[in-house]
Amino acid sequence: MKVLQLCSSKLYLKAFNYQRRNISAKAFIFQNQFDGFPKESDFKLVKEELPTIKDGEFLAAAEYLSVDPYMRAYAPRVKTGKTFMGSQVAKILESKNPKFPEGKYIVGEYGWRTHTVASGKPLTTGVPTAWLIPDIGKLPKSLALGVLGMPGNTAYFGFLELCLPQPGETVFITGAAGAVGSLVGQIAKIKGCRAVGLAGSDEKGKWLVNELGFDHFINYKTDDIRKKIKEFAPQGIDCYFDNVGGEISSTIMLYMNLFGRISVCGAISGYNETKPAKASIVQYPLTFNQLKMEGFIVHRWLDRWFEGIEQNKKWIEEGKLKYRETVTDGFENMFKAFTDMLQGGNTGKAIVKV
Known part of the structure; x- marks a missing residue:
């Protein structure tokens, strides 16, 4: 009986891992450079099949995504046909990179997409493409896109x-x-x-x-x-x-x-x-x-990045710093959240919950 249970468990884990390695991602592709105020037709929502992770890589699933004013200013630097820019709080589902262990949460510069296979290597400028969220206690992890980010x-x-x-x-x-x-x-x-x-x-x-x-x-x-x-x-x-x-x-x-x-x-x-x-x-x-x-x-202050996060966290705990989030539910509503933010529809940080 125990042998049968063990075999069943192995089969289940094998099937589970197989499902994890064959995950589809949804992504917003930047179709057209903005001409004035962004239009919904400037984006295209697509589905992508992700490859199995290799040594040094990990698979991350977005839980919260950020929309920020800088995205409008930096849009001319984004090549059309590519995923639109942006930060996200993501959970590492699978990892072959010891610096980014499975189960940890990160802030990743992966743009408007639900799942990402990444290495975590910084850009040539030294700017990180991902960083592990430090211990923030019982505070919401979405704050890593706002007051703690x-x-x-x-x-x-x-x-x-x-x-x-x-x-x-x-x-x-x-x-x-x-x-x-x-x-x-x-x-x-x-x-x-x-x-x-x-x-x-x-x-x-x-x-x-x-x-x-x-x-x-x-x-x-x-x-x-x-x-x-x-x-x-x-x-x-x-x-x-x-x-x-x-x-x-x-x-x-x-x-x-x-x-x-x-x-x-x-x-x-x-x-x-x-x-x-x-x-x-x-x-x-x-x-x-x-x-x-x-x-x-x-x-400019990358070398002091976590100093700012720790100080803001301390001020929150002391009741000196308050925050508010304007949350839009559903990845499909990224464009709406983005344009609402550009028109001042948000109070505090604008985020999208996947």
């Missing part, structure tokens, strides 16, 4: 290293209700600063002020921005974290104090423009107020 580090390093905030200073943040901006404002408060956030709805503004602790909120769609700046920053602005660019940024710079610092994270206001977006020149305030304006890519 790239957006969190973008806020942590991009604000602290470039703006160098000092207690008592006034900080302005555009895109304040997004994955990065909502964290920058809270870090500013942790550092003893006043935080003023700009976003596109009163509902988002209430969240920023009532839940996240921002001092003030400006609705850039309905408020008189100059009037509100004078009201909320009567002594001027010391630090500006710029996520949007355009005329709003040019206006904010007019009210910055001598030797103010500007950290440029993005320019979402112009990502979907077919012609270069126009805004008032910024050289006057930059020169007269002797401002420091610097753009950055978060991978």
Whole structure:
């Protein structure tokens, strides 16, 4: 009887392994370069048969996928006919790579696809294509795409290293209700600063002020921005974290104090423009107020990557840093989640649950 049970178990494991090695992946292929705002026809959802993993490889299944503003900006660099870009939290189903053991969770730069066979080797630039998610306790693993991942580090390093905030200073943040901006404002408060956030709805503004602790909120769609700046920053602005660019940024710079610092994270206001977006020149305030304006890519701090994650995790545990996720269910809804995010439909981090 025991022999029969053993044989049955071996047959089951053999069949199970066979099924695992013959997994199909669903993927969104980038069909056409965007012409203005992305269209559904720019993508094609396909099914792919994955090969058996080889030595040094592993098979990963996506559980959460990220949609971010940078995807629109970087799209011209993606070759058509290829899987569209993006990060995902994935579980390793099978592995022949000791650095990426079976059962572990990773953040992988595998784009809009459900399953991936990969080696985990970094790019020639040194940027990792996958990293193991550290122990985050009972916190959701999806946070590795947000506050405990790239957006969190973008806020942590991009604000602290470039703006160098000092207690008592006034900080302005555009895109304040997004994955990065909502964290920058809270870090500013942790550092003893006043935080003023700009976003596109009163509902988002209430969240920023009532839940996240921002001092003030400006609705850039309905408020008189100059009037509100004078009201909320009567002594001027010391630090500006710029996520949007355009005329709003040019206006904010007019009210910055001598030797103010500007950290440029993005320019979402112009990502979907077919012609270069126009805004008032910024050289006057930059020169007269002797401002420091610097753009950055978060991978500048790769050697300190887990420092940012650990600090943000500590602040969460201490109740000093709050987060919100806008979750879209279903891999087939990647395009909807992407375009909703580009139109400001998300509060906090936008993700897709497979």
